[in-house]
Amino acid sequence: MATSADAPLSKTGLYDFHVSNGAKMVPFAGYSMPLSYGSVGAVASHHHVRNSVGLFDVGHMVQSNFRGPTATAFLEWLTPSSLRSLAPYSSTLSVLLNERGGIIDDTVITKHADDAFYVVTNAGRRDRDLAWFKQKLDEWNAGEKARAEGKVEHEVLQDWGLLALQGPKAAQYLQELTSFDLRGLTFGKSAFVPIKGFNLHVARGGYTGEDGFETVEVAQLLSKSPVQLTGLGARDSLRLEAGMCLYGQDLDEDTTPVEAGLTWVIGKDRRETGDFIGAEGVRKHLKEGPPRRRVGLTVDGAPARQGAKIFAPSGGEQIGTVTSGIPSPSLGKNIAMAYVQSGWHKKGTAVEVDVRNRLRSAVLTPMPFVPTRYYRGS
Structure with a gap:
């Protein structure tokens, strides 16, 4: 969100709750959020x-419903994902692409029915x-398919709460609050769950790499x-250990999903013939290989931060740039994401990274840096 330096910050519905619990509030994406x-x-x-x-407050994120007889086809035009084959109450990570195949945003799409999606x-x-x-919906609803089969409506869920309960004990804790058997709710699935008098939309997922639930x-x-x-603060280090991208650092409109290592979000049935925005740029990278690739690094001596330059060994040419980097609390090593x-x-490749005007040795390391522990069933 582009905001001027003096623009007032928005607040989630939990702002007062955070302050009363001693939160240090900081600006983030146009919101006042707990650090x-x-x-x-x-x-x-x-x-x-x-x-x-x-427990994380992620109520600053934008929640939308798309409904209508051609909702599946519309979202398959907007993204490269195979939503037609997605089961009801299942979620997938996806990307919104511009006409060149660059990533406008990453998104989680939950299918409630063939004509109803939560995004x-x-x-x-x-x-x-x-x-x-709005632009693409106007184009779609004026088109032949929507005129023949039905239009799509977009509803922005203003002021809705969104929470993420994350960690290996999340399921045990949440199970104590509901009669719903959470063992049937595997990673990527969602349901409406009764919790102490509330009927909550609960999705099993996790930006931290841990098992968890995102609840309204x-x-x-x-x-x-x-x-x-x-x-x-903790959310950023957790997501980086899990090898997950932060938009604006690790993803942008000049980066295709193939470069970003997100080829898996492109449906296999859509890679050759799928009619989605940006398909030509994506197919070029699929067929010819991308010019650059997102990788993980472990860095000796000091943490490499966003913007640090990566060089071939022994003072060679610049071959890349760090997009995110931290000292990993779990591993006791400096880790980074880069292109x-x-x-x-290739994993195991030795490179050098310029950290505060000093070249540090680094090795390309597979991601996630810390193994994920998503629940996929017993």
Whole structure:
């Protein structure tokens, strides 16, 4: 979201809840969001989520419903995903692409029925995404298919809450609050679940790499021990350890899903003949190989941050750039995500990274850096 330096920050519905729980609030994507709580630092919060369970407010994200007889076809035009074959109450990561095949935003799409989808997009791309949705929806609804089979409506769910309960103890904690058997809700599935008098839309997923649930409403109910309120600081380190992208750092409109290592979101049945926006640019990279690729790095000595340049060994040419980097709390190593020229992207390749004007040795490392623990059934 493009905002001027003096523009007022938006607040999620939990702003007062955060402040009353000692949150340090910071600007993020046009919102005032919790960085941490009380005296609990980001590293301690990170470890708590890895070992127990944490609760994140992600209510700043944009939630939408798309409904109508041609909703599936419309969203398959907007994205390269195979939504036709997606089972009801299943979710998939996807991408909105521009005409060149660059990523406008990454998104999670949940199919409720063939004519009804719930879509979550990033707060920082709110203006761009909503304008894109309107432009393309107007084009679609004026087209032959919509005129013949029915139009699509877009509803933005303004002021809806969205929470993420994440960690290895998330399921055990949530199960104590509901009669719904969560063992039947595997990774990527969702359901409407009765929880203490509320009927909540619960999706099993996790941007942290841990098993978890993203639930609408009820922060008070979900924030009892052992759940720990968790802010943006820990969320960033958790997602990077899990090898997940942050839009604006690791993804942008000049990056295709093939370059980003997200080829898997492109439906196999759509790679050759799928009629989606940006298909030509995507197919070019699929057939010829992309000019650069997203990779993981472990860096010696000091953490490489966003913008750090990557060089061939022994002072060779620049071959890439770091997009995200941290000291990993779980591994005790410096890890980073980067883009490097194709040919330099193989795991185990030695490179050098310029960290504060000093070349540091680094090795290309497979992602995720920390194994994910998503629940896929017993």
